[in-house]
Amino acid sequence: MAVSQTKKLVQKLGPLIGLIALCVVLAVMSDNFLTVGNLLNVMRQVSINALIAFGMTFVILSGGIDLSVGAILALSGAVTAGLMASGTDPVLATFAGLACGTLMGAFNGLAITKGRLAPFIVTLATMTIFRGLALVYTGGRPVTGLNSDFFFMLGNGYLGALVPMPVITMFIAFGVLWFILKRTAFGRHVYAVGGNEEASRISGVRVDRVKIMIYATSGFLAALAGLILTSRLNSAQPTAGTGYELDAIAAVVLGGTSLAGGRGWIVGTLIGALLIGVLNNGLNLLEVSSFYQQVIKGAVILLAVLLDRRQGR
Amino acid sequence: MRLSTLVEMRGIAKSFGPVNVLKDVAFSLAAGEIHALMGENGAGKSTLMKILTGLYRADAGQIAVAGETVNIRDPKHAESLGIAIMHQELNLIPELTVAENLFLGREKTVGAGLLDMGTMRRLSREYLSRLAVELDPDAEVGTLSIGQQQMIEIARALSLNARVLIMDEPTAALTEREIDALFKVIRELRADGVGIVYVSHRMEEIFALCDRISVLRDGEFVGTERIVDTSLDHVVQMMVGRELGERFPKREVSHGVERLRVEHLSDGRHIEDISFSVRAGEVVGIAGLMGAGRTEIARTLFGLNKRAGGRIFVDGAEVKITKPSDAIAYGVGFVTEDRKAQGLVLEMSVRENITLPLVPTMGRTGIVAKGEEKSLVARCIDMLKIRTRDAELEVKSLSGGNQQKVVLAKWLSLKPRVLILDEPTRGVDIGGKAEIYQIINQLAFDGVAVVVISSELPEVLGISDRILVMHEGRLAGEIAAADATQESIMHLATGGY
Numbered sequence: 001m002a003v004s005q006t007k008k009l010v011q012k013l014g015p016l017i018g019l020i021a022l023c024v025v026l027a028v029m030s031d032n033f034l035t036v037g038n039l040l041n042v043m044r045q046v047s048i049n050a051l052i053a054f055g056m057t058f059v060i061l062s063g064g065i066d067l068s069v070g071a072i073l074a075l076s077g078a079v080t081a082g083l084m085a086s087g088t089d090p091v092l093a094t095f096a097g098l099a100c101g102t103l104m105g106a107f108n109g110l111a112i113t114k115g116r117l118a119p120f121i122v123t124l125a126t127m128t129i130f131r132g133l134a135l136v137y138t139g140g141r142p143v144t145g146l147n148s149d150f151f152f153m154l155g156n157g158y159l160g161a162l163v164p165m166p167v168i169t170m171f172i173a174f175g176v177l178w179f180i181l182k183r184t185a186f187g188r189h190v191y192a193v194g195g196n197e198e199a200s201r202i203s204g205v206r207v208d209r210v211k212i213m214i215y216a217t218s219g220f221l222a223a224l225a226g227l228i229l230t231s232r233l234n235s236a237q238p239t240a241g242t243g244y245e246l247d248a249i250a251a252v253v254l255g256g257t258s259l260a261g262g263r264g265w266i267v268g269t270l271i272g273a274l275l276i277g278v279l280n281n282g283l284n285l286l287e288v289s290s291f292y293q294q295v296i297k298g299a300v301i302l303l304a305v306l307l308d309r310r311q312g313r
Numbered sequence: 314m315r316l317s318t319l320v321e322m323r324g325i326a327k328s329f330g331p332v333n334v335l336k337d338v339a340f341s342l343a344a345g346e347i348h349a350l351m352g353e354n355g356a357g358k359s360t361l362m363k364i365l366t367g368l369y370r371a372d373a374g375q376i377a378v379a380g381e382t383v384n385i386r387d388p389k390h391a392e393s394l395g396i397a398i399m400h401q402e403l404n405l406i407p408e409l410t411v412a413e414n415l416f417l418g419r420e421k422t423v424g425a426g427l428l429d430m431g432t433m434r435r436l437s438r439e440y441l442s443r444l445a446v447e448l449d450p451d452a453e454v455g456t457l458s459i460g461q462q463q464m465i466e467i468a469r470a471l472s473l474n475a476r477v478l479i480m481d482e483p484t485a486a487l488t489e490r491e492i493d494a495l496f497k498v499i500r501e502l503r504a505d506g507v508g509i510v511y512v513s514h515r516m517e518e519i520f521a522l523c524d525r526i527s528v529l530r531d532g533e534f535v536g537t538e539r540i541v542d543t544s545l546d547h548v549v550q551m552m553v554g555r556e557l558g559e560r561f562p563k564r565e566v567s568h569g570v571e572r573l574r575v576e577h578l579s580d581g582r583h584i585e586d587i588s589f590s591v592r593a594g595e596v597v598g599i600a601g602l603m604g605a606g607r608t609e610i611a612r613t614l615f616g617l618n619k620r621a622g623g624r625i626f627v628d629g630a631e632v633k634i635t636k637p638s639d640a641i642a643y644g645v646g647f648v649t650e651d652r653k654a655q656g657l658v659l660e661m662s663v664r665e666n667i668t669l670p671l672v673p674t675m676g677r678t679g680i681v682a683k684g685e686e687k688s689l690v691a692r693c694i695d696m697l698k699i700r701t702r703d704a705e706l707e708v709k710s711l712s713g714g715n716q717q718k719v720v721l722a723k724w725l726s727l728k729p730r731v732l733i734l735d736e737p738t739r740g741v742d743i744g745g746k747a748e749i750y751q752i753i754n755q756l757a758f759d760g761v762a763v764v765v766i767s768s769e770l771p772e773v774l775g776i777s778d779r780i781l782v783m784h785e786g787r788l789a790g791e792i793a794a795a796d797a798t799q800e801s802i803m804h805l806a807t808g809g810y
Contacts, residue, residue: 184679185672192669195658202617202655203669203723204641262660 015255015271018304019278026282033285040164046277047166050270051225052244053251054177055105055218057269060252061181062214063194063261064119068108069222069248071130073241076101076223078134080151081143081236090148098223104130105219109212127245134238143236155231166228173221178266190214194261251276254304275300318380319344319477319508320365320396325374327360334360338374338534340527342477342508347499349511349519349540352529353552353742355712358512361529362479365510366398367391379476397470398479403462407455412437414454415469440468444498459603460491467498478502479510484518485739488603489803496522514742516545517771528552553744560747561775564754568778569593572762573645573731574626575614581621583609584786588623591731591762596753598773598794599766601783601806607766608650610783611733615640615647627730641670644730648720648737650766652713656720659709663701664690666708667722693722697752714745721752732756733764738772750776770799784808 027034052069059066080097084090104126111122146152157165181187189210192200201207225244230236254272257264279300283293320342327335335357342348352358363369365376367385375382378394385391405414412433421429421436437450446464454462463483470478480499484492499509499522511523519526520540528535528551535551574590584606591597599607612618614625616634625632627643634640640647649655657666664686673685690704697718701711708719717737724732734753738746753776757763767773773780777794782805789805 183681183683185674185681186679188665188669188672188681191661192658192665195660196654198655199649199658200669202615202637202647202649204638204671205669206636206638262658 012256012265012268014307015268015275015304019271019275022275022278022282026278026285030282030285033282036162038281038285040162040167042277042281043167043170043274044164045281046273047164047170048225048229049244049247049251049276050170050273051173051221051228053248053269053273054173054266055221056245056248056252057255057257057264057266058177058181058190058214059119059218060249060257060259061190061194061261061264062211063197064112064211064214065123065249065259066105066108066119066215066218067123067245068104068127068130069218070241070244071127071134072101072104072219072222073226073229073244074236074238075104075130075134075137075226077226077230077236077240078138078143078238080227081146081230082137084148084151085143085145090146090151094151094154094227097227098220101223101226102216102220105222106212106216108219109215112215113208113211131238131242138236138238140238142238144234146230146234151227151231152234153231155228155233166232169224169228173224174266174270177217181266186210186213191262194263196262247276250301254301275304317344318342319378321375321377321380322361322365323375323377325361325364325376326372327357327364327369328372333532335364335371335532338529338532340534341537342510344476344506344508345503346524347503347509347511347522349513349523349526350529351512351514351519351526351548351552352535353744355531356529356552357532358529359481362398362481362510362512365391365477366396366479392473395474395476396479397473397475397477399463399466399470399481399483401482401485403459403466405454405462405465408453410451410453411441411448411457411465412450414465415440415450415472436472437468440471441465443471444468444501446494446498458491459486460488460494463487463491463495464498467502475507477508477510479512481512482514482740483511484513484515486603490602492518514740515769516548516743519548520545530554549743552742560743561772562747562751562754564596564757566594566754566757568595569760570628571626572628573764574629575610576624576626578610578613578623578625579621580609580613580618583618584613586623587788589781589788589791591764593730593760593762594757595778596757596763596765596776598777598780599764599783600768600770600773600780600802601789603768605783605806606786607783608735609786611647611735611764611766614733615645617647641727644728646724646727646729646732648717648724648732648734650735650739652716652720656723657708657716660707662705663694663699663708663711663719664704666719667693667704667726670723670727689726690722693726697722697725698748712742712745714741714748717741717745717749718752721749725752725756729761731762731764733766735766736768737765738767738769746772770802773802774799782806 032038056066076097079100080093083093083096108123108126111117112119153165155166159168181190189205192205193207193210197207229240251272252269253259254275255268257268279297283296318341322340325335325338338361340361350358360369364371367388367390376385383394415437416433421432423429434450441448444464444467448461483495487495502509513519523540525537525539526548527537530552570593571590572593576588578587579585587610601607609618613620616636616639625634627645632643653659667690668686673682673689674680675682694704699718699722700715708716738749741749753763765776774794774797780792780794780797780802782789782802784806792801
């Protein structure tokens with residue numbers, strides 16, 4: 001048993017070892033990498049993908065997938081920006097944006113459970129719908145004129161003039177979600193539904209409700225990421241977040257969560273998101289062409305999953 | 314009968330890490346014999362057969378096939394030696410036709426790889442007619458019954474010119490009639506000189522069918538006996554290494570108030586006008602052929618299938634059950650027949666599976682009360698004698714009997730008033746069965762109303778107070794266990810023919 005547990009731990013820590021190795025390599029190759037300023041910068045860049053990936057972790061653990069997160073991000077950002085531009089109180093507008101994202105997620109969950117449809121199909125459709133609504137709402141133009149210190153702080157503020165606000169948000173969200181998965185009945189049910197939906201239903205787990213809550217959580221976190229992005233750009237772009245769903249899925253998978261559901265952890269997702277972020281940052285510092293960056297990123301994902309699979313045997 | 318040795322295995326040893334699964338095991342199979350391989354779950358039967366079919370390599374020992382020492386490299390090699398296996402879980406692709414399945418992986422082709430469906434259809438018919446089975450080679454396998462699908466597996470083995478055929482629990486999912494047909498085919502294969510290794514937990518079958526019996530216990534070879542020279546009691550003793558008490562432990566329980574009453578239940582499809590009641594402390598068996606609607610009664614009661622009509626009462630009050638969580642709220646539990654697909658979350662730990670229906674939480678916060686959960690799980694493991702080194706182990710690492718006890722623990726932790734068990738001992742070895750019967754007795758003693766659905770007639774007869782017999786979706790009759798015989802049950806189950 002000791003052997004298998006050690007093996008499991010190594011497997012779980014694989015992504016972390018990869019992250020540390022990558023950091024060491026970059027620290028040697030570039031003088032600018034291992035500075036407090038750069039590292040905090042990386043984390044700020046990571047925060048948006050990480051927040052979306054946290055929600056995606058819940059979805060994937062339950063055996064589903066959510067392709068609509070990028071579009072939810074854009075529409076939630078646009079709604080908040082639009083409300084603010086037309087004079088709504090910024091705090092109220094922020095909450096409206098979050099509520100909007102949560103509702104969109106809940107709609108995904110409803111369509112999947114009550115309509116008995118595949119998550120891939122539902123969220124592929126709603127991705128297009130939400131993106132279309134974002135374009136309709138904004139008339140295809142960026143929403144600007146957001147004059148609010150509160151809202152500006154969300155993406156651009158610092159705690160103690162050092163730690164960027166998005167990083168704080170990311171870690172708070174991480175802590176809360178980790179606790180939910182690890183220590184609450186709901187968290188247990190997320191794993192159970194992904195592991196064996198039928199057995200969970202027979203055990204009295206309200207599978208539909210659990211799923212709706214999972215997709216609503218994913219929507220909420222995508223909206224939160226959308227608000228941070230909108231704040232950083234000081235405008236809402238209707239085309240913001242295109243392709244973000246894939247980065248989020250990559251972070252979850254890099255973190256060792258099984259796409260088949262039932263197996264994985266959110267700590268891995270955080271590490272996965274950091275891996276992608278550090279890799280981006282490092283390749284920029286090393287002045288690798290952005291075309292090659294894509295090739296390298298894809299290859300790293302493939303390699304990581306392959307290694308993970310090998311150890312799993 | 315000419316008895317030449319087909320397979321001779323000697324001194325076989327195999328270990329996985331520190332665990333010795335097989336120690337110095339011998340096994341021999343003659344041409345034209347049906348040889349039962351028995352042992353409790355975990356005794357090493359399947360490991361031995363996996364070595365013979367090339368899935369595992371033995372650490373030590375020799376294998377001779379038809380007198381020649383061989384080193385079986387892989388399943389393909391075993392196949393070329395004429396060794397075929399029929400797994401308990403059928404390896405057929407439901408979407409493909411009979412002929413396509415029969416020739417999967419070795420399709421007949423013409424020219425540059427074009428499928429020769431004509432030849433494959435013709436050969437399929439040939440193989441199937443050898444088994445005296447009427448099947449359309451173009452029928453989609455998914456539309457066939459389990460019994461028919463098994464015939465396809467046997468036909469596939471024949472098409473490989475198998476001299477050795479290993480059958481792992483072939484009757485587990487068959488109806489009585491299908492079992493009869495299967496036995497006829499097996500006996501014909503024996504007459505043709507095929508050697509058959511028959512792995513099963515069903516004693517009655519083995520004594521009816523087999524010529525010799527070999528027993529493994531804890532990875533060691535206990536002995537080989539001729540069926541005519543041995544008895545059921547002796548075989549059981551060989552398997553468990555001790556005298557087993559009664560197969561069906563006695564129960565002295567007086568029946569209390571009526572716990573469950575079902576009136577005119579129907580689901581509009583499989584079951585029609587089902588009425589019965591169960592009292593506290595009573596064990597009611599439901600017998601019937603496969604497809605007679607036994608499981609559907611349970612599923613409809615439990616809110617898994619839609620109820621089209623009828624009323625359900627628990628402890629005298631009418632209840633509205635539309636989903637499993639409703640049933641659980643009224644104190645109704647359901648141990649499903651397929652524990653892997655419906656009973657357990659295999660990747661989760663023993664602890665997480667036991668508390669799945671009701672995770673102990675701190676008040677209404679939804680936060681798991683860890684200490685409370687741990688002690689509840691420890692109590693369950695202790696009470697049901699679940700053999701696991703650690704409650705944190707993944708439930709899939711447990712033996713079948715212990716997995717089944719985890720499913721039972723899940724429901725017992727809810728303190729049910731009514732418990733429905735569907736095939737509670739399927740795939741459970743003989744020692745585990747006795748323990749499960751003991752648990753059922755304890756439940757009855759504690760005043761639970763127990764309903765047991767089972768395809769094994771000796772089991773239904775052995776543990777029930779009353780037996781309901783189903784025939785084509787309706788209750789064909791009710792017999793007090795004291796007056797019931799296998800014949801009287803079958804008479805009702807087959808509609809009185």
